[in-house]
Amino acid sequence: MDDLIQEFIAETRETLEALSGEIVAWEAQPEDRARLDAIFRFVHTVKGSCGFLDLPRLGRLSHAAEDVLAQVREGVRSPDRPLVNAVLAIVDRIGELVEAIDSGTSLPDQGDELLIGALAEGAEEVAQANLPALQRAPARSVRLGVDLLDRMMSGMSDMVLARNELARRLRGGDIDPTIEAALERLSLTVGEMRDTVTRTRMQKIDALFSALPRMVRDTAAGLGKSVLLQVEGSDVELDREMIEMMRDPLVHIVRNSIDHGIESPVERRAAGKRENGRLTVSARQSGNQIIIEISDDGRGIDSEKLIRKLAANGRDETRLRALSERAKLDLVFEPGLSSKDEVSEVSGRGVGMDIVRAAIEQIGGRVDLDSIPGKGLKLAIHVPLTLSIISAIVVGAGGQRFAISRQAIEEIVTDHGEAIRIDTIGGAQVLSVRGRRMPLLNLCEVLGLKRVEHNGPRMISIVNIGEGSYALAADMVLDNEELVIKPASPAVMSTGVYAGQTLPDSGLPMLLLDCAGIAHVAGLDFSRDDDQVQDDDEVADAVTGIPALLFIDLDGARRAVPLAAVDRVEQVEGSSVRFAAGRHRVTIDGRILPLAAQGEIAGRDRLNVLRLKDGANEVSYAIDEALDIITLPEELVPARAPGPIAGVALIDDEQVELLDILWVFDEHADRESEEHAPLCLIAGDRDGWMASFVRPLLETAGYRVATQLSPGETPSVVLSADEAPADLASKAPVVRLRSRRAAAGAGDDSVYRYDRAGLLSALEARMAGKGR
Amino acid sequence: MTHLYLIAQLAGRAVAIDSDQVESVVDIGEVTQVPLASQHVRGLAALRSRVVTVVDTHTALGLDSSREARRAVITHVDGHHYALLVDALDDVAPFELLPLAGGVALGSAWQRAGRGIVERDGEPILAIDLAALVPGYSAALN
Numbered sequence: 001m002d003d004l005i006q007e008f009i010a011e012t013r014e015t016l017e018a019l020s021g022e023i024v025a026w027e028a029q030p031e032d033r034a035r036l037d038a039i040f041r042f043v044h045t046v047k048g049s050c051g052f053l054d055l056p057r058l059g060r061l062s063h064a065a066e067d068v069l070a071q072v073r074e075g076v077r078s079p080d081r082p083l084v085n086a087v088l089a090i091v092d093r094i095g096e097l098v099e100a101i102d103s104g105t106s107l108p109d110q111g112d113e114l115l116i117g118a119l120a121e122g123a124e125e126v127a128q129a130n131l132p133a134l135q136r137a138p139a140r141s142v143r144l145g146v147d148l149l150d151r152m153m154s155g156m157s158d159m160v161l162a163r164n165e166l167a168r169r170l171r172g173g174d175i176d177p178t179i180e181a182a183l184e185r186l187s188l189t190v191g192e193m194r195d196t197v198t199r200t201r202m203q204k205i206d207a208l209f210s211a212l213p214r215m216v217r218d219t220a221a222g223l224g225k226s227v228l229l230q231v232e233g234s235d236v237e238l239d240r241e242m243i244e245m246m247r248d249p250l251v252h253i254v255r256n257s258i259d260h261g262i263e264s265p266v267e268r269r270a271a272g273k274r275e276n277g278r279l280t281v282s283a284r285q286s287g288n289q290i291i292i293e294i295s296d297d298g299r300g301i302d303s304e305k306l307i308r309k310l311a312a313n314g315r316d317e318t319r320l321r322a323l324s325e326r327a328k329l330d331l332v333f334e335p336g337l338s339s340k341d342e343v344s345e346v347s348g349r350g351v352g353m354d355i356v357r358a359a360i361e362q363i364g365g366r367v368d369l370d371s372i373p374g375k376g377l378k379l380a381i382h383v384p385l386t387l388s389i390i391s392a393i394v395v396g397a398g399g400q401r402f403a404i405s406r407q408a409i410e411e412i413v414t415d416h417g418e419a420i421r422i423d424t425i426g427g428a429q430v431l432s433v434r435g436r437r438m439p440l441l442n443l444c445e446v447l448g449l450k451r452v453e454h455n456g457p458r459m460i461s462i463v464n465i466g467e468g469s470y471a472l473a474a475d476m477v478l479d480n481e482e483l484v485i486k487p488a489s490p491a492v493m494s495t496g497v498y499a500g501q502t503l504p505d506s507g508l509p510m511l512l513l514d515c516a517g518i519a520h521v522a523g524l525d526f527s528r529d530d531d532q533v534q535d536d537d538e539v540a541d542a543v544t545g546i547p548a549l550l551f552i553d554l555d556g557a558r559r560a561v562p563l564a565a566v567d568r569v570e571q572v573e574g575s576s577v578r579f580a581a582g583r584h585r586v587t588i589d590g591r592i593l594p595l596a597a598q599g600e601i602a603g604r605d606r607l608n609v610l611r612l613k614d615g616a617n618e619v620s621y622a623i624d625e626a627l628d629i630i631t632l633p634e635e636l637v638p639a640r641a642p643g644p645i646a647g648v649a650l651i652d653d654e655q656v657e658l659l660d661i662l663w664v665f666d667e668h669a670d671r672e673s674e675e676h677a678p679l680c681l682i683a684g685d686r687d688g689w690m691a692s693f694v695r696p697l698l699e700t701a702g703y704r705v706a707t708q709l710s711p712g713e714t715p716s717v718v719l720s721a722d723e724a725p726a727d728l729a730s731k732a733p734v735v736r737l738r739s740r741r742a743a744a745g746a747g748d749d750s751v752y753r754y755d756r757a758g759l760l761s762a763l764e765a766r767m768a769g770k771g772r
Numbered sequence: 773m774t775h776l777y778l779i780a781q782l783a784g785r786a787v788a789i790d791s792d793q794v795e796s797v798v799d800i801g802e803v804t805q806v807p808l809a810s811q812h813v814r815g816l817a818a819l820r821s822r823v824v825t826v827v828d829t830h831t832a833l834g835l836d837s838s839r840e841a842r843r844a845v846i847t848h849v850d851g852h853h854y855a856l857l858v859d860a861l862d863d864v865a866p867f868e869l870l871p872l873a874g875g876v877a878l879g880s881a882w883q884r885a886g887r888g889i890v891e892r893d894g895e896p897i898l899a900i901d902l903a904a905l906v907p908g909y910s911a912a913l914n
Contacts, residue, residue: 153821154820154821154822155821157821161820398807400807448808449807486823489853491810491827491907492806492813492825494809495806495807495809498806502823503821503822503823507818509815509823511806521808
């Protein structure tokens with residue numbers, strides 16, 4: 001019984017610890033269902049345990065709280081402040097009681113009834129839900145010093161070697177079958193033991209990564225963003241100690257990426273990116289390091305902003321500006337810096353990148369940044385490989401054995417293979433395999449070993465080192481083993497071709513090759529490929545302009561629509577289109593979408609439909625036929641009046657009308673969330689300039705725009721061409737636009753009217769100022 | 773003040789090694805070559821479950837390599853274990869470390885390793901620092 005109580009105490013304590021964050025969050029947001037569920041599960045578990053552990057006080061408290069929470073879950077009661085407080089008080093009391101049980105002290109119980117009484121709301125019938133048996137997470141653990149584990153591991157290795165030695169000796173002579181059987185059993189046990197012992201120290205990095213998908217989803221959802229997470233290299237095994245140390249920095253970096261890096265869907269579309277942000281987290285081994293890379297395709301680091309921020313904090317701005325680009329990026333690691341203007345719920349917790357870097361440096365690692373403004377940020381955490389288990393291929397070269405990490409090997413071919421061709425170009429050998437051509441290195445030559453004559457084909461491993469691939473020829477492939485890799489001494493590592501050393505069962509040390517290092521030592525240079533790729537990128541950038549879909553509309557006109565707005569083109573039956581509830585609607589994938597069209601929809605058997613998406617809303621647009629994907633020229637003749645057509649562009653000497661996506665959404669989207677958008681009032685717009693030019697900009701930035709207020713509306717911000725009307729200025733912050741480029745003087749806080757970025761940031765700043 | 777020293781034979785001379793630096797004395801078994809490593813590195817050897825880097829002490833001191841040496845002193849430098857090959861081991865005894873007599877030129881490699889002298893029955897023996905013979909580590913020092 002004591003065991004059970006101890007287990008209950010440990011478990012409750014653990015859950016309470018995990019729950020503390022949830023409780024705080026629930027307090028702030030009582031309607032948050034996930035948190036409510038977490039707290040409900042907790043009290044429910046406590047209640048269940050109390051039943052058979054005979055802890056009546058805890059049972060009564062948890063039972064009462066559970067009932068109330070069940071009612072909240074059913075929607076019978078609403079989680080108002082008194083209720084939340086009462087529940088939290090009970091959770092706290094459960095914690096106190098558990099501690100009291102553990103320490104064997106007693107806690108006066110007159111408070112319990114008060115706490116339970118506080119849960120009541122008038123005279124309510126308490127309906128006890130008949131809930132299924134509780135589920136317990138069996139999480140028993142003990143703490144052990146790493147030293148002890150290390151001793152155990154090396155003892156284990158000794159045992160394996162001793163067994164091998166014994167087996168070798170016995171193999172020599174005639175042995176009794178009973179001894180052989182005993183040895184066999186010993187071998188089996190030792191093998192199993194070794195796996196177990198290894199697990200005590202090593203863990204797949206998956207343990208670190210498995211929590212990411214959920215976290216990314218929740219974080220992104222909380223920020224109104226959508227992020228696709230890709231996780232690679234979960235199989236890499238790391239020292240448990242290292243994994244624990246990496247947990248917080250990784251979480252922080254990932255949250256930062258989602259919060260600061262990846263833009264909102266609207267911004268992303270405006271920047272010509274996919275709406276879904278991409279976040280890739282990967283782990284790989286390189287040399288004597290494990291590299292964990294977190295890359296996103298967000299806006300990158302704005303070093304200009306960093307400098308402004310630091311300068312505002314009292315740093316010498318000229319000195320900051322004099323720094324190299326790289327050093328400027330590194331400013332992100334300065335303490336007391338939040339590169340976002342407003343502290344957000346997600347990452348604005350006062351933990352900066354400085355803490356992240358300190359944590360990583362503490363375990364002997366480092367952080368590299370690679371930021372391309374507007375394109376994304378790649379953060380690489382390099383941690384030293386203290387110990388790792390990798391799956392390796394053992395190759396023979398020059399009569400010696402070497403290990404190559406399996407992860408680096410794309411495939412292994414023989415030089416006698418049909419699809420293989422080896423040529424000598426200048427002084428270099430080149431391997432061609434299925435249309436790929438890559439440099440071929442001979443391991444013996446690279447290492448300066450004498451080739452041992454042997455018959456049979458040479459084995460060629462195609463290795464990928466991130467920046468490129470090459471082929472590495474060895475005399476033979478011997479084995480495929482899980483190896484415990486430890487770092488080698490500096491004298492060995494300084495050769496640059498080894499990643500570590502290992503002691504396989506043979507008892508003879510073996511070296512793990514560093515494929516990237518070998519390429520480097522052999523003088524392979526993949527940077528040319530890099531340049532080429534970059535050139536391609538630049539060419540693609542040079543033909544800027546927006547990609548658009550060219551189509552024939554229902555009325556026969558050729559029109560284009562920006563590709564970013566098109567989710568897909570679909571064919572639907574004419575019968576799935578109905579004129580319903582005041583407009584044309586189409587049924588696609590079991591959903592009803594508003595259908596926009598210019599031309600006659602009726603009478604067609606089949607329709608092609610563009611599905612247009614702007615993040616929250618979806619609208620369909622009926623067309624006759626999709627033609628081609630084109631690039632819109634920069635020159636665009638705007639339409640004379642707002643309407644479905646934004647303007648006319650010249651494409652292949654033909655006038656093509658450009659569909660005004662904003663108008664389509666404005667007219668046709670079924671509105672849901674629009675009321676939340678801040679309202680921007682355009683005042684004093686005599687010549688209509690602002691309404692026609694600034695309006696689309698504001699709308700893309702997520703504002704609702706009005707030139708006149710409806711009764712009862714208050715603008716969040718007023719945009720005015722000159723002095724705003726006095727009655728408005730008192731109600732809302734005002735941003736003034738000026739038509740001259742230069743400001744009138746120091747006191748002039750107006751914004752030049754062609755300065756898009758300036759305008760948007762001024763709007764944001766004024767609105768934020770008001771909120772404060 | 774006396775201290776415990778290990779007296780070993782190295783290229784025909786006696787040297788004194790501070791016993792604090794000596795973890796154990798072993799006979800090295802089969803050695804795995806480390807291609808491309810400096811010639812001071814004889815290779816890797818297994819010492820029970822541990823892999824040690826075998827240092828050819830002769831070449832580290834600028835002498836001709838001693839291929840037949842098997843006996844080694846195990847030392848621990850900066851988180852790694854090294855086996856430094858010696859020709860023979862004489863003695864372990866307490867000695868007092870004395871400064872080198874002024875004006876004695878030891879030769880560059882010896883100079884780097886030399887820490888002073890101890891006197892055994894009137895015979896001066898050079899006391900050496902094993903860490904100075906460890907390749908990579910000594911390079912970082914100099």
